[in-house]
Amino acid sequence: MxxxxxxxxxxxxxxxxxxxxxxxxxxxxxxxxxxxxxxxxxxKNGTSNELYPKTFSGSRAANTSFHNFSQEHFPFPLELNISSSHVHNYTAGLLSTRIIPAAYVVAILIGIPSNCLVVARLGSKTRSLSSATLYMSLALSDLLLLMSLTLKVHYHLNGNSWVFGELACKLVTACFYGNIYCSIHAHMCISVLRYLAVVHPFLYRGLSKRSCTTWASLTVWMVFTTAMAPELLIRQSYPTTMGITTCHDVLPYEEESYSFLIPYRLCLICLGFMIPFAVIVFAYGSIVYHLSRSSCDWTLYIKASTLVFAIFVLCLTPGNAIHLIHYVRLYTSQQDDFYIYFSAAVCLCCFHSCLDPFLSYFITKTSNSRVEFISLASLSPRTSATV
The missing domain is CATH 1.20.1070 (Rhopdopsin 7-helix transmembrane proteins)
Structure with a gap:
């Protein structure tokens, strides 16, 4: 089945x-x-219909003719005029051409082998271990995210100039953001499963856990595959007057086809991070609270859960918070300089993807030290005998 x-x-x-x-x-x-x-x-110029996409702003170069079209047949001039000094500093600076790709390389070298090992080990355990489906979904999303970084490393080392074509730029962008949110939702599902096992053990035992985890994983993948469709419907790569072809970093404000990006991205941040973050805070807070009041010694599991939650917050919160601030600044004051900080903070998300296999192994070992979870209700002598 x-x-x-x-x-x-x-x-x-x-x-x-x-x-x-x-x-x-x-x-x-x-x-x-x-x-x-x-x-x-x-x-013919960039003075009309000012819109605010998520990345740096760009306008069409005045000397670009209208009969030039890309190989993908896009109906507007190719070259974008870049006048902002902070865009020049970012594309040619040490941060984007050395530090960010170096961080990506470290994440790739650690994360891809470890996540491949997790997928190989869990592939034969999805029938016997109910939570294996969620861990497999987490490992796959992390693996796809890290694989998308391989082309981004070349892009940054090449002076932020994209050479792989428009379709590859679209796929890498959709894969990068989609799998960040898939990973976050996989963590949410795992935290809910642990919450039920600790706080509501009788409900947990009565659930069809294999069906629940399978449908939860399928739903997350289908939702975010559909949610990434807009990334595939807009042009992502543009030659610029700086002599480079950017991928996703610079977009033209005047195009009507980009007008949906602000509400789309705000909804994506809310659905992809803010809601699961609130669920994860509640789940881990309840787990630590109930286990700390238990008559048994759950110190090791409490420390492990706290560590997993702390690393989740430190790695994933800065990038998503800066992402949200960046949109607010674009909407209120048309300032796009916060995109630089977002590009740096998103490296932490990639480090979280390479740490997931080790954190999952650690939390699994600590939770397997006992066969059963004990809820707050088991503190009373009457119910402790029935747990």
Whole structure:
């Protein structure tokens, strides 16, 4: 049954990807035809319809002709005019060309082998271990995130110049952000499972844990595969007047097709981080509270749970908080300089992905020191005998 559900998930993901790519091609072809019929509909400068996407701002270069189109047939001039000094400093600076790629390389060298080991070890245990499905989902999302960093390392070391084409830029961007949020939601599901085992052990025993974990994992993957569709429908790579082709870092404000990015990104931050963060805080807080009042010695498990939660907060909170601040500044004052801090803070998210296998192993070893969890109700002599 489990293998059938996994096969159906993979088929659904392939169908969704095919629909997204087909819709993208039809949309681009329609816009190109429309502009060729009436080129005046596309503004020749960057002064109209100011919009606020998530990345640095850019406007079309005045000397770019309208008959130039990319190989992907996008209906607007290729070259973006970059005038902000902080954008120049970022693209040519030590942070983006040396420090960030160095951090990515460390995460790749540690994270990919360790997550591959977790996937290999858990592949044969999904039927016997109910939580194995969640740990497998976490390892897969971390693995895909770290694999997307390989092209980003080349991009940063190459002076923030993208050479792999528009489609690869779209896929890397969607894979990068989508799997960050998938990893966060996998942690949320694991924390809820532990919360039920500790605080509501009788409810936990009555659940069909294998079905719950399988459907939770499938739902997370389907939701964020669909949520990343807008990243595949907009152009992500642009040549600039600085002589480089950026990927996702600089986007034109004047394009009408980018007007949805602020509400889309704010919803994504809320769904992908803020809600699961609140759930995880409640779950781990309840676990520590109930175990600290237990008559048994759960000191080691309490320390392990606290460590896992602390690393989750330290690695994932700064990047998402700065991401949110960046949007607020774009919306209120049209300032995009906070994107530099976000690019640096997102490295912590990548380090969390390479630490997940070791944290999962640590927490599993500590939780296996006892067969049963003891809830607050077991403190009374009457119920302790029945637990």
């Amino acid at each position: 489990l293998r059938t559900e996994e096969t159906n998930m993979y088929r659904l993901l392939l169908v969704l990807l095919y629909i997204i790519v087909l819709a993208d091609s039809l949309h681009a072809a329609h816009k190109k035809t429309k502009v060729l019929k009436n080129g005046a509909k596309v503004p």
